[in-house]
Every structure is written in structure tokens, then in C-alpha cells.
Amino acid sequence: MKIKSYNLQQKLWIFLFTITLVSIVFAYSLSQVFYQKLYVDYVKENLELQVEQLASDYKGGPLTDTFRQQVEWLNSKTHGEMFVVNNPRELSACLPFEIDYETLISEEERQSLLAGKAVFKKGYEERFQRDIVAVIYPLLDNGRLEGIIYSYIPLTSMNEFTQDYTFVWFIAGFLFIALMFLVGVKVINFMVKPLKEMKKAAMKMARGDYSTVIDGSGRDEIGSLATAFNQMSQSIQEEDERKRDFLADISHELRTPLSYIKGYTQALLDGLVKTKEDERKYLKLISRETKKLQNLVQDLLDLTKLESNTFVINANPVAFAQFIEDYMEKYISILQDKKIKLKMDLSPEVIISGDEVRLEQIIQNILENALRYTEEDGTISLCLTKKGKNCILTIEDTGRGISEEHLAKITQRFYRVNKARSRFDGGTGIGLSIVEKLMELHNGHMTIESELHKGTKVIFVFPILDL
Incomplete structure (x- = not known):
């Protein structure tokens, strides 16, 4: 059986509707609990106040007809039922139905009444065959229970009282759900719109179209995601x-x-x-x-x-000045044949952490360019100095130089200053790109300075090894 799949927008709608409905049901249930409790407490306090006022008129001794008439008058004016009795058998005169007279109050309740405490009841009462809220108040004379005032309200009256309240809740809840759904749909559509645009843009990117730009003006996470998506799209395009x-x-x-x-x-x-x-x-x-x-x-x-993240150099302590002197021995005959002077000024105390094979590759790429573009009677100079926690190696020539427009692009792969001539006497066109990567692996960096027809200076900065 295939399970139906919902998109993000539909899931948000369902989530919003569910949360709203659950919130209304929970709020209604909670209000019902509080309402019932508050209302029952109110009824209880009202009944207690009434019977206490009546009891204050009792002066002791047998219950008089005047006192009974006062209770009957008050009973006719209240919403509930109230009566006074000293003998349970007298209840037949004030109640329209048969009850078990002997069980009007239990023995436990009788003891509480004898102690002068009112008895509160809530729930189904077999004697009245209905759910009630009742207060029984004792009428005592020198510790003797002369009678009781029994006041109660049927819970059916309370339920009737809350029917209008429940109906109002139902109507208000329905309107609230409708309002939240309408507002929520607009909000969700607004929130999901950038995501839909990103989906369309991603599908276009898969086909090689990077022209779509997502609105990233929002300051929330979706706005940040849209901005990041645009940056990613631009990076992939580049x-x-x-x-x-x-x-x-x-x-x-x-x-x-x-x-x-x-x-x-x-x-x-x-x-x-x-x-x-x-x-x-x-x-x-x-x-x-x-x-x-x-x-x-x-x-x-x-x-x-070098461009892979897995490449690692084999670094060891290198006495840099001695290393350069030894490496330059292989170029002595080449320099002599081309009638190019070599000058070296190397600080002997410099020690770096480096891969000797890759250091040779760095120097070789620069020297090959210097030899290639320096004319006879020119000069190539190597200078190694110490500066703070770094050392600076400078390789300078008096060759043709590089114009400013080409200097910024010189380290790009296959970039050539003189494309026509370089096919014959130039290098591969990626030597400087390799040098730049190797310098990064040595935690250093390279800078190229040049002036047309005056020469080029390549500056390497390496961190010095602390021993």
C-alpha cells in the first residue's frame, strides 16, 4: 500500500490546524474544570452563608414554628432547596418524594455536626436520587444536636446554567479555527515561498542555469538560507x-x-x-x-x-640558507651560459619547517621564469632575511617585468602574459598556481611585485621554526 506523501506546506497546514484544535479543546476542557470548580465553590459559599445566617437566629431549645416558617420563607426565595428538621420523620411534610428518613445523615456526619462543623456534600445522593451540592449545618444546644439545616442545589440546575457558556465556546472556537486557518495559510504561503523558489532554482541549476536569484531580504533563517543559496549558486557558476x-x-x-x-x-x-x-x-x-x-x-x-584535501607535505626542520645555496649549484652553469649574474644574501640562522622536495619545486618554478625572461647581462638576486617570527625569501630579476593589468591574474591556471610567444618559450602556465598552493601548505604566502621593462620581485614569507 502506497503511503501518501505531503509537502512541507501541507504539513505546516496540518500542524497548524492540529495545534489550533488541540489548543481549543484543551482550553475548553480546562475552563470547564475551573468553571465547575469555581461555580461549585461559589454555590458552597452561598449555601454556607445562608444557613449560617439562619443558624444565627436559633437561640437554643426545641425548634419553634417561627424558626421553621423563617426557613420556609427563605427557601421560597432561593434557587435551591432548604429545610430544617429535628426528627427525620418530619421530612414527609416538606419533601414531595419518599426517602429513607433514617439515612438523612450518616453516623460519621452526625459526629462532625455534634462537633459544630458544617458538612459539605457533592455528587449523587441516594436519598434524593439526584446529583446535588449540599451544606448541612448543625443546630446545637449545649452540645446536643437539636436539629439541622439542610440546604442543597441539584447539579442539573448547574448544567443548565453552563449550557449557554458551552454553546458560546463552540461558536467562538469554530470562528477562531477558521480565522487561524485563513491567517495561517497566508503566513505559511509567505514563509514557504522562498523555499519553493529555491526548489525551482535548484532544478534549473541541475540543468546548468544559474540565473535565478532568490530574495534574501528576510532577516530570519529562511532569509539567511536564501542568501546562502544565492552565494552557493554563484560559487557553483564560477x-x-x-x-x-x-x-x-x-x-x-x-x-x-x-x-x-x-x-x-x-x-x-x-x-x-x-x-x-x-x-x-x-x-x-x-x-x-x-x-x-x-x-x-x-x-x-x-x-x-595539491587541490585535494588529502595532500600532506613531509615537513622537517630545514636550514634554509644552506638549502638554497646547495640547490642553486645546479643553476651555475645555466646562468653562465646565459651570461646572467647571480647575487645571494642569505641569513644563515633561519630554520623553517618544510618539505625539501616541495621547497625545491617552489624555487625552481620562480627561477625558471626568471631565467626565461631575463636577458643577457641581467641579474637574478636571492635574499633571505629574518623578520619577527617569519623569514622573507626574495627572488628578484631584471627581466621584462609584468604590467599591472596582468599582475593580478598571473597566478591563475594557464594565464599567460604573452600568449603567442609563450607557446614556444614559456612554461606550462600553471607553475605559479602550484607555487601558491605549496606556500599555503607551508603556512606561508607569496607576493609578486613587478614593473614593466624593469623586472619582477617574488616575495615568500615562511614561519620560522622555534627550536
């Missing part, structure tokens, strides 16, 4: 655009070297190369493009790992 751009860039980056490799290989296969010198030239070009592809794939793998 990420989707970055992903498309990334795939387009990868396709573009792969297409160029693959085209060269395919063209040169096809020329060799077709026998278009006639001399060994040309054949070697073509093979060198194929090797160069293959190396570019290899570097690109490796950088992509590195970047993918």
Missing part, C-alpha cells in the same frame, strides 16, 4: 566556468604540441626529410614538444594533488 575554462585551456595546451609532434612525425614517415641534419632537427623538435607535454601532465597531476 566553479563551472573555471572548469570549462580549465578544460578549454588544457585542450588548447595539448593541441599545440600534439600538432607539432603529429606534423613532424608524419613528415618523417612520408619521407619528406631528405638529409640526416633535417631528420635530427625534426626529432629534436618532437623531443621538445614531448617534454612540454610531459611537464604539463606532471604539473596537472601536482596541481590536482
Whole structure:
């Protein structure tokens, strides 16, 4: 059997109706309890007041006809029934029905009356064959019970008295439910409207449409949710655009070297190369493009790992100045061949916590760019200083520099300042993105300063290891 499913709006309607109905029933039941209690207490106090006033006229001795007549007169003026008796058999003269005279009061009640205490009764009374509220008051003379004043009101009279009250409650409750339902539906529709809009927007997002903007002006949780939804939608849209751009860039980056490799290989296969010198030239070009592809794939793998939350560096204490000096040995011959001067000013006491393999990768990416864009007789400078709890490594060159419009985007993946020329003498285009991620993993950060035709300065800030 299929169970019917309700949406949030319907559930809220049902909840509102149920709560309203339960509240009215509970309030009515509680009011009935209080009303009955208050009314019974009022009747009791009224009956007690009447019999006490009558009893105050009793001066002792046998009950007189005058006293009986006074009770009968008062009985004719009140809503309930009242009589006075000293012998139960005399009740036949004042009651229109047969009762068990000997059981008008029990022995326990008689003892209370002898003690001068009034007796209160509520409920079904067999002697009168009805539900009553009654007060029995003793008439004592020197400790002897000369008689009693018995005053009672049938509960049927009380029920009749409360019928109008119950009817008013029913009408008021019905109107209240109708009013709450009408108002509640509008309020619920207003509250659920942003959620419905979010549902529609989410379905559009699933189809790739991120144009819907939810009204997040409300200051409640739904307004905050709408704002968060808009932010999420914008973030997903930006990420989707970055992903498309990334795939387009990868396709573009792969297409160029693959085209060269395919063209040169096809020329060799077709026998278009006639001399060994040309054949070697073509093979060198194929090797160069293959190396570019290899570097690109490796950088992509590195970047993918770095962007995952599972990547962890193998950090150890590193004497940074000595590490840089040792690493720069491999570049001495390259600098000499390009006739580029190297200057190093390294503070020897700096010790950091770092992954040596990844530190080499950081320095290599920056040095490769510096070597690539610095002309002959230029200079590359490395400076390591200590500042507070951090150290600052600066790698500066006297190369072409970067204009301000490109500087803000230089760390984006596949971003190139000179796109045409970089296809031949540039890197993979994601080296700086890798460096930025590696710096984050080392709890540091990178800043790039540059001026066109004057050079570029890359500043690394690492926390110093406290030993």
C-alpha cells in the first residue's frame, strides 16, 4: 500500500490546524474544570452563608414554628432547596418524594455536626436520587444536636446554567479555527515561498542555469538560507566556468604540441626529410614538444594533488640558507651560459619547517621564469632575511617585468602574459598556481611585485621554526 506523501506546506497546514484544535479543546476542557470548580465553590459559599445566617437566629431549645416558617420563607426565595428538621420523620411534610428518613445523615456526619462543623456534600445522593451540592449545618444546644439545616442545589440546575457558556465556546472556537486557518495559510504561503523558489532554482541549476536569484531580504533563517543559496549558486557558476575554462585551456595546451609532434612525425614517415641534419632537427623538435607535454601532465597531476584535501607535505626542520645555496649549484652553469649574474644574501640562522622536495619545486618554478625572461647581462638576486617570527625569501630579476593589468591574474591556471610567444618559450602556465598552493601548505604566502621593462620581485614569507 502506497503511503501518501505531503509537502512541507501541507504539513505546516496540518500542524497548524492540529495545534489550533488541540489548543481549543484543551482550553475548553480546562475552563470547564475551573468553571465547575469555581461555580461549585461559589454555590458552597452561598449555601454556607445562608444557613449560617439562619443558624444565627436559633437561640437554643426545641425548634419553634417561627424558626421553621423563617426557613420556609427563605427557601421560597432561593434557587435551591432548604429545610430544617429535628426528627427525620418530619421530612414527609416538606419533601414531595419518599426517602429513607433514617439515612438523612450518616453516623460519621452526625459526629462532625455534634462537633459544630458544617458538612459539605457533592455528587449523587441516594436519598434524593439526584446529583446535588449540599451544606448541612448543625443546630446545637449545649452540645446536643437539636436539629439541622439542610440546604442543597441539584447539579442539573448547574448544567443548565453552563449550557449557554458551552454553546458560546463552540461558536467562538469554530470562528477562531477558521480565522487561524485563513491567517495561517497566508503566513505559511509567505514563509514557504522562498523555499519553493529555491526548489525551482535548484532544478534549473541541475540543468546548468544559474540565473535565478532568490530574495534574501528576510532577516530570519529562511532569509539567511536564501542568501546562502544565492552565494552557493554563484560559487557553483564560477566553479563551472573555471572548469570549462580549465578544460578549454588544457585542450588548447595539448593541441599545440600534439600538432607539432603529429606534423613532424608524419613528415618523417612520408619521407619528406631528405638529409640526416633535417631528420635530427625534426626529432629534436618532437623531443621538445614531448617534454612540454610531459611537464604539463606532471604539473596537472601536482596541481590536482595539491587541490585535494588529502595532500600532506613531509615537513622537517630545514636550514634554509644552506638549502638554497646547495640547490642553486645546479643553476651555475645555466646562468653562465646565459651570461646572467647571480647575487645571494642569505641569513644563515633561519630554520623553517618544510618539505625539501616541495621547497625545491617552489624555487625552481620562480627561477625558471626568471631565467626565461631575463636577458643577457641581467641579474637574478636571492635574499633571505629574518623578520619577527617569519623569514622573507626574495627572488628578484631584471627581466621584462609584468604590467599591472596582468599582475593580478598571473597566478591563475594557464594565464599567460604573452600568449603567442609563450607557446614556444614559456612554461606550462600553471607553475605559479602550484607555487601558491605549496606556500599555503607551508603556512606561508607569496607576493609578486613587478614593473614593466624593469623586472619582477617574488616575495615568500615562511614561519620560522622555534627550536
